[in-house]
Amino acid sequence: MMLHPGLLLIAGGIAMTFVRGSARSALAVLLPALALFLVWQVGDGIFGRVAFLDYQLEFVRGDRLARVFATIFTLMALVGGVFALKQESRIEVPAAFVYAGSAVGAVFAGDLVTLFLFWELMAVGSTLVIWAAGASARAASMRYLMVHLFGGVVLMAGITGHVASGGSLTFEAMQADSLAHCLILVGFLINAGAPPFSAWLPDAYPEASWSGMVFLSAFTTKTAVYVLLRGFPGTEILIPIGLYMVFYGIVYAILENDMRRILAYSIINQVGFMVTGIGIGTEMALNGSAAHAFAHIIYKALLLMSAGAVLYRTGKRKCTDLGGLFQSMPLTTICGTIGALAISAFPLTSGFTTKSMISQSAANEHMMFIWLLLAAASAGVFLHAGIKFPWFVFFQKDSGMRPKDPPASMGWGMIAFSALCIGLGCYPDPLYAILPYPVDYQPYTGAHVVSQLQLLLFSGLAFFLLLNSLQRTLTITLDLDWFYRVLGPGLALGLAEGLANALAASGRGAAGLFSSIRTAIYRHYGPSGVLARTWLSGHMVLWVAILLLMYLVLFYLPD
Amino acid sequence: MHWLVRPDSIRKLWIAFIAILALTVIAEFFVEAHPHFGVDALPAFNAWFGFIACVILVFGSKLLGMWLKRRDDYYDEQ
Known part of the structure; x- marks a missing residue:
């Protein structure tokens, strides 16, 4: 194997952000075409073993299932690239290629860690595709990213649990028989648009540009179908x-x-x-x-x-x-x-x-x-x-x-x-x-x-x-999605408001106490306070005489 | 006016459509059927099953819509 088709698309996509004009158009067509060719150069078996910590990663695993999906992903990038030649956003098509490349990387991934890395990179690429559509799409792209990062966390928790309980890092068919495996399944299903996480798709995708949604429709949900096909057939x-x-x-x-x-x-x-x-x-x-x-x-x-x-x-x-x-x-x-x-x-x-x-x-x-x-x-x-x-x-x-x-x-x-x-x-x-x-x-x-x-x-x-x-x-x-777009923020706002009010009330209480102490001190020690007044020396003599008198009286009192 | 939107052509299209519908039902007698269950062996099963499924889906959706429909600027106002 010469070159990883997914990495080619990712690197090429990043490079595309630096060129303009006809060079960029040429890249938009040639990159996916070359990637499609490379997909068919991946033979059966495992390539690109990488040692990572104590684990052996299998960067590329070629087999029939992976090849079907990698073929359609690169073909989609090719025809989508042609369709989007008139796209003026400088970010969108490069982001779409990073997205497509990571989808290809995910289907060729032989182990769960490599899969997870490409899985997260897909979330980043696709969010950028939505984000590139402009100001109107920003909020939707952030909601989209939140759901997918959450899905990624669930998946990672599942993978960690699977490995911790002695499971192999190799990505192969498993049963939904333990908490860890169920978490992996849930992580996959969130990307497939399964309930209760279906709303992210119709919420975010239609906010992308005229060409952006063409790319978006292809990769995330179908990579999820691929991992379910490989990981949970017959569940x-x-x-x-x-x-x-x-x-x-x-x-x-x-x-x-x-x-x-x-x-x-x-x-x-x-x-x-x-x-x-x-x-x-x-x-x-x-x-x-x-x-x-x-x-x-x-x-x-x-x-x-x-x-x-x-x-x-x-x-x-x-x-x-x-x-x-x-x-x-x-x-x-x-x-x-x-x-x-x-x-x-x-x-x-x-x-x-x-x-x-x-x-x-x-x-x-x-x-x-x-x-x-x-x-x-x-x-x-x-x-x-x-x-x-x-x-x-x-x-x-x-x-x-x-x-x-x-x-x-x-x-x-x-x-x-x-x-x-x-x-x-x-x-x-x-x-x-x-x-x-x-x-x-x-x-x-x-x-x-x-x-x-x-x-x-x-x-x-x-x-x-x-x-x-x-x-x-x-x-x-x-x-x-009403629950996280209206109820959740509503509850959070209500809670925040309630807390702020409570704080303000207790603040007012504290301020009141403080200011009464201050007034009292001021009354006694202020410029006109009783303890700071300028007294006449006559008063002083009088008080000293009174004190001496009291002393004498006390002294001569009979025991 | 485009020929496709003239009332006269629309009437003709309906006639052609109904003729095709009838043809698909008649064609059933000329192909070798291999039903898997009892119910799909009933005459013109797919025709009435598809029709009824659509009617149920449309009115079921309308029912759900009564509960869940909002103006399309609903989220902008939130």
């Missing part, structure tokens, strides 16, 4: 957690008005499918989760590119302000619709050939209830992302705006990923060939195509029949 608790995420995403996206927040909720929905697959845990389900993550990164980035193009041209994010854009943005409309069809798993798109492996594995395991919920969720995906997003952004009422399609670099980004969505849908074999386990699955059977078309098209019918109930309003929907 049953992941099934209910995944199903919760699936329906949480749908319900909140249905209620949402901001087009990019709709897509943010839909990320949690999609990751929910993957987490459910990991919980099912058969080879087919794990393959399905990995393949779905691969396809999902592409179509979700595509959807966010089309939303980013709309934001770039109109500066608007709310469905209530948008509509009718198909008339002047044909390319964006077509690409956004392809992404929408792919996320809905329409036949001939990548969702159809990947996501269906997860439901099929539920059917093979005779998990009827789970299978039914996944089918209902597939219908719900079409409802909230497949139709709702393109309908409210590009069609519905005419907003009167006639923005042009975005500049060529953004167009090429969208075209590349649209082609991949359809390519992997029509010919999934190259993807199947790199999955962790051998694939024995045929997506294109008559029954599968017909049943999927029925499911989706009748969901479409429901959408248009219920359109009045789906009309958007100028609202947001409260989530569990």
Whole structure:
């Protein structure tokens, strides 16, 4: 192995902040392209052993699972880099490359310490991507960082406990059977957007710039899917957690008005499918989760590119302000619709050939209830992302705006990923060939195509029949982040105010006491005080005479 | 006015859409089904199941929305 693809992206990203103009554009394309090439130069096995304290770190471990994720991460950085060529922020794309590079580093990490280092670096890189969007994103980027630092602390506590109880530092499959392992699982799940920590994603990501959110959608949650795939395959608790995420995403996206927040909720929905697959845990389900993550990164980035193009041209994010854009943005409309069809798993798109492996594995395991919920969720995906997003952004009422399609670099980004969505849908074999386990699955059977078309098209019918109930309003929907955005600060403020009042009251008491002592002293010792007055010498003589007299009287008193 | 938004074209689109819906139900009789459970062997299972799932999701969301919806400047005022 020559060069670590993740470190290349990290170092290259940092170097990019120092160059401008065409050199910078060249780096934005060449760095991820070279990293993608290097990913495929990593053979199977362990490379880069480093001694650290008493431990042996395995800096790079190459295997099939790591390679699938590293491939899509570097590919995402490449196409995202092209899409973001017009981005004027000097921080955002370099930060995104550091972020992508650390995600690649995390999936190649052979031990838990290396994993943790890259895990934290990802948090820093992604926070900078949000932060780079400007003043409006600062508060959200700090809330985002807090959640991820908390997740990092939980993960570190778990790793420490695992090692202290004699566990191996090598990152391999484990059971959620001890406190330490449960902490590791929780640390992973926080990054996956699992409950009760789902709200950080729709809170922070949509505040990023038009290109920033494209990068953000790809790495954090999918690295979490990777570590769950490697660390906790077949852990049953992941099934209910995944199903919760699936329906949480749908319900909140249905209620949402901001087009990019709709897509943010839909990320949690999609990751929910993957987490459910990991919980099912058969080879087919794990393959399905990995393949779905691969396809999902592409179509979700595509959807966010089309939303980013709309934001770039109109500066608007709310469905209530948008509509009718198909008339002047044909390319964006077509690409956004392809992404929408792919996320809905329409036949001939990548969702159809990947996501269906997860439901099929539920059917093979005779998990009827789970299978039914996944089918209902597939219908719900079409409802909230497949139709709702393109309908409210590009069609519905005419907003009167006639923005042009975005500049060529953004167009090429969208075209590349649209082609991949359809390519992997029509010919999934190259993807199947790199999955962790051998694939024995045929997506294109008559029954599968017909049943999927029925499911989706009748969901479409429901959408248009219920359109009045789906009309958007100028609202947001409260989530569990209310507890740390309103209740927590409210309590803290209340407590602070109460304490301050108590302090002030006791201060007033102390001040009162002090000032009465002061007045008393002043009264006696002040310039006109009784003890500081100038006395006449006559008074003095009189008092001395009185004292002498008293003395004489005392002396002659009989014993 | 763009041809796609004329009432006449919208009517035609609806007719085409309903025809396609009918086709997907009819097509079921021409493919070899391999149901895994009893329920998915029912006629046009995916059609009515998807439809009902969406209706439940939409009204379920509305119900939750009544409780949790706030004006979108809610957090700015906090």
